[in-house]
Amino acid sequence: MGVVILDMPNSLQNRLLALLTKAELKRLSPNLEPVLVSRGQILNETGSRLKHIHFPTTAIVSLMYMMENGVAAEIAMVGNEGVVGIPLFMGNGITAYRAVVQSGGYAYRLRGPLLKREFDRGGTLHRILLYYTLSRLRQTAQTAVCNRYHTVDDQLCRWFLLSLDRVTTNDLSMTHKMIATALGVRREGVTEAAGKLQSAGLISYNRGHITVLDRAGLEARVCECYETVRKASPVQLPESTRQARVRTV
Numbered sequence: 504m505g506v507v508i509l510d511m512p513n514s515l516q517n518r519l520l521a522l523l524t525k526a527e528l529k530r531l532s533p534n535l536e537p538v539l540v541s542r543g544q545i546l547n548e549t550g551s552r553l554k555h556i557h558f559p560t561t562a563i564v565s566l567m568y569m570m571e572n573g574v575a576a577e578i579a580m581v582g583n584e585g586v587v588g589i590p591l592f593m594g595n596g597i598t599a600y601r602a603v604v605q606s607g608g609y610a611y612r613l614r615g616p617l618l619k620r621e622f623d624r625g626g627t628l629h630r631i632l633l634y635y636t637l638s639r640l641r642q643t644a645q646t647a648v649c650n651r652y653h654t655v656d657d658q659l660c661r662w663f664l665l666s667l668d669r670v671t672t673n674d675l676s677m678t679h680k681m682i683a684t685a686l687g688v689r690r691e692g693v694t695e696a697a698g699k700l701q702s703a704g705l706i707s708y709n710r711g712h713i714t715v716l717d718r719a720g721l722e723a724r725v726c727e728c729y730e731t732v733r734k735a736s737p738v739q740l741p742e743s744t745r746q747a748r749v750r751t752v
């Protein structure tokens with residue numbers, strides 16, 4: 504069962520759409536369809552031909568690379584700073600990864616041909632999407648390095664901070680299994696790492712709820728990968744000074 508977000512979305516909640524000119528937004532707005540997506544929902548499957556591009560507003564989407572034996576790991580995370588569907592404007596429209604909703608909420612979707620037509624105009628949307636594609640490549644590369652050389656503790660801090668940066672609320676809903684799958688580690692590893700964070704006074708959790716008590720402390724503990732990914736965004740992600748609450752089930 505996904506999370507239901509009661510507040511209706513606004514397209515400008517997506518930071519890329521907010522950068523468009525008035526003329527571009529006027530052309531696109533009639534065709535931007537708000538959709539409510541649920542945790543665990545698959546937006547597109549590996550090898551599928553994309554029909555829509557999604558601009559998340561309050562949802563977070565994990566891009567998962569699937570192996571032949573069924574194991575998977577997250578290669579990138581997309582929230583209100585980005586889009587899901589780069590192959591629509593940077594290739595043949597066939598995706599190499601599974602896009603699965605990590606935290607339920609709203610997104611705006613736009614049909615592929617309409618997105619391509621606006622992209623081919625060569626205006627602000629064109630430049631923004633190219634810049635975002637570059638930032639996505641940087642995120643994927645940094646994730647690969649982090650997963651190879653940094654501890655599960657580091658990875659969990661990075662993952663929490665990036666997740667919280669990509670929503671307008673401090674509340675997230677996710678399972679321990681989903682976190683472990685995203686990081687490509689065993690569920691027990693996530694539990695152990697979360698226990699260390701709690702012992703350090705950075706988070707507390709009770710009955711499936713995790714409260715971030717000291718976000719600045721998480722940032723002091725996290726590896727360099729978090730800041731590298733944050734700065735690579737086409738629109739600067741928020742400075743991390745607020746307290747945040749994460750709900751897991």
